[in-house]
Amino acid sequence: MPGFQVEFYAFTNVNSTIRLREGVMHVRVSDLLEGAPESIIKAIAHILLAKIYRKPIQPLHATRYRRYVSSHDMTARAHLVRQVRGRKRIESARGLVYDLDDIFEELNRQFFHGLLARPQMTWSRAHARNSLAHYDPAHNAIVVSRVFDHGRVPRHAIEYIVYHEMLHLKYPVKLRGSRRCVHGPEFQAEEKLFPQLEQAKAFLRTL
Ligand SMILES: [Zn+2]
Numbered sequence: 001m002p003g004f005q006v007e008f009y010a011f012t013n014v015n016s017t018i019r020l021r022e023g024v025m026h027v028r029v030s031d032l033l034e035g036a037p038e039s040i041i042k043a044i045a046h047i048l049l050a051k052i053y054r055k056p057i058q059p060l061h062a063t064r065y066r067r068y069v070s071s072h073d074m075t076a077r078a079h080l081v082r083q084v085r086g087r088k089r090i091e092s093a094r095g096l097v098y099d100l101d102d103i104f105e106e107l108n109r110q111f112f113h114g115l116l117a118r119p120q121m122t123w124s125r126a127h128a129r130n131s132l133a134h135y136d137p138a139h140n141a142i143v144v145s146r147v148f149d150h151g152r153v154p155r156h157a158i159e160y161i162v163y164h165e166m167l168h169l170k171y172p173v174k175l176r177g178s179r180r181c182v183h184g185p186e187f188q189a190e191e192k193l194f195p196q197l198e199q200a201k202a203f204l205r206t207l
Contacts (some may be wrong), residue, residue, distance in 0.1 A: 008034050014069050018048040025052070031138060032077055036172075040068045058122060077138070093121040093151030095168070100142070103162050111193065116169055121162075123149055132204070133161045135168040142166075147207065160200035 002025045009017075009028035016029045029044060033097035040099075043061040052059045093100040108114050120141035124131070133144040142165045148158045170185045193196070 016044055016048060018052045020052060036068065045070075047058060053200060092123065095123050095146070097151055097153070098155075098158050100162065101161055104142070104166070105164050105187060106184050107166060108161060111163065112166065112170070116166060119169065133165050135165045137172070142169075154199070154203060156196035157200045157203040159193055160197065160204075163194050 002023050002179055004008050004025045004027060006027040006029070006095055008031040011028070011030045011032075014030045015122075017027070019026045022092060027048060030036075033040065033044065041160070043065040045060040049055070073206060093104075100123065101118065104116075104118050108116050108118070119135070120139060122141055122143050123146045124143050125146070131145060133142065135142050142162065143157070144161060144165075147153075148161060148206055167187050168182075170190075171184060173182060194200070
């Protein structure tokens, strides 16, 4: 039995590799699978070992792994990470109208006792309307659509968007079985504390 060295690794897609070198088995599992249920990690271990020892892969493990990876969540994440990692991007929190770092710090003081560590704050490259903003745990980044870096966007609207993503930071995605619970009850209750919630939501509906 060789020694094992196993790590999560930032591949550009959902990938895992195994290599035997000088008596040590080097295993790299895509960091997109960090937090995957144990059954999935076991399936990956089985597949990798079967590969390196040239043994048949049990269909149960193959199916389990394939289902998990092709589930919507994983493909979306992989796509996002590929976009981010695949190209060199210019990251900047400072827009033409709004500075995302300032907004983060202001909200951090107001609602979180200044306790949240600021992730990379960045405007998206495209004027994406379908994704207003998202928190990207793979890069610890909050990405906000450039649509909001505009004078006609009231400050409370951009603040609400950033506040929502900060709640994602505060309440990391929990796994319930293999289902992701994204906006749990605590999250929703805390979101209601934003004073101009209704005005902000009303503005977002006009986009
Ligand atoms: Zn959300």
